[in-house]
Amino acid sequence: MGDLKQRHLIVAQERLRDQVAHALRAALVAGELRPGTIYSAPGLAADFGISATPVREAMLDLAREGLVEPVRNKGFRITEVSERDLDQYTELRALIEVPTVGRVTDTASTEQLEALRPVAEEIVDRARAHDLIGYLDADRRFHLRLLGLAGNERLVETVGDLRKRSRLYGLTRLDERGELVSSAQEHVELLDLVLSGDRPAAEACMARHLGHVRSLWARDENG
Template sequence: MDASQIAQTALYQEVAERLRQRIFSHELPPGARIDEQALTLAYGISRTPLREALKVLAAEGLVILRPRRGCFVTEVSEQDLDDIFPLMAMLEARCALEATSRAQSEDLAGLDAIHARLEHFAASNEIERFFEANQEFHSRIQEMSGNRRLRQVIQDLRKVLKLTRLFSLSIDGRLKQSLAEHRVILAAIKAGDAAGAQTAMHDHILSGREALARCHSNQELLE
């Protein structure tokens, strides 16, 4: 492989990451058609790296390639959420169990520090920053599990969940409920209670699905 081939590979990966962030921020909202010609002009690239990038995003479930129609940002349905959340609950629960079994003192200290930020952001009602710390909390537990393949599957599912326009933490009472659930997970991990951590994480993920369902119901009432 020569230098030009390496550069080409890096290019499509960079394009994929830029589009991924635009999708996650909903700058490219669910259902939106990807204008390939506009993107090639905006990024100053040819169709080849763009199409390679779209294939990557399609493999991640973020876009759908439709023959003769184009490429569209994936729309997440209620059925999709019903399919994904039980899987997430099972997988993240397993991570919590393995993380508890492997946890070292420095791991617990790091998890404690993240949780302290969750407490702070909840007290000041900083929802976006709470969400970011929440993502870090879950990622740290996945790292602690030491199970690389399990972590990759979870990350792929979480990418799809980011497509939903609904934000469960904005539902009245959900922020405090989520914080309380994190306290139970953390307490179980620190106590070395692997089965308890597994159950607490499983219930926490499914609780998030219930909150999203309430969010969707409230949105329908407003519309």
């Protein structure tokens, strides 16, 4: 029984670590954790109301993703992402996602695509409700599940990593200006075009969406 309890404890700790890592990624994108700033694991743990260990482990996960960097005896510094970095990440995403959406348009079934509609609508609902954490989660699920219909798991992993590395700041101000809803609605438009079987239009919409998101976040970061 002792071994079983130990295994349950390990699983619980791993789940808490994953939950903390997810919350920290969301805080990064929302601009709640600022680039160049050093945060300590005990300080963040106090905010979460938990022990420092799962926070420290979660921060190490983020360090492996390039989102933070350890600072000896101090904590973790949020890595800064330059405009050049963002341009290059967006270019990579476009090179991968635009043709992949085209392939999905040609091959995915109506049933597979319609299964994504609740997620596309959830993105809009979350934006209208000013639920930034929910918005980010739904947006991630929609994009990765849509790309997943192409059947290449490594491609999905790569795009997931690019999304993490190209996190952008000031989503709160975008929401306050009402620009988040229009960006959210592009997911429904994209889904409808893929369902229509119009590959050129779907690819153009995907490219426009990526460019739109990039320009919105750039304006916010500068403004």
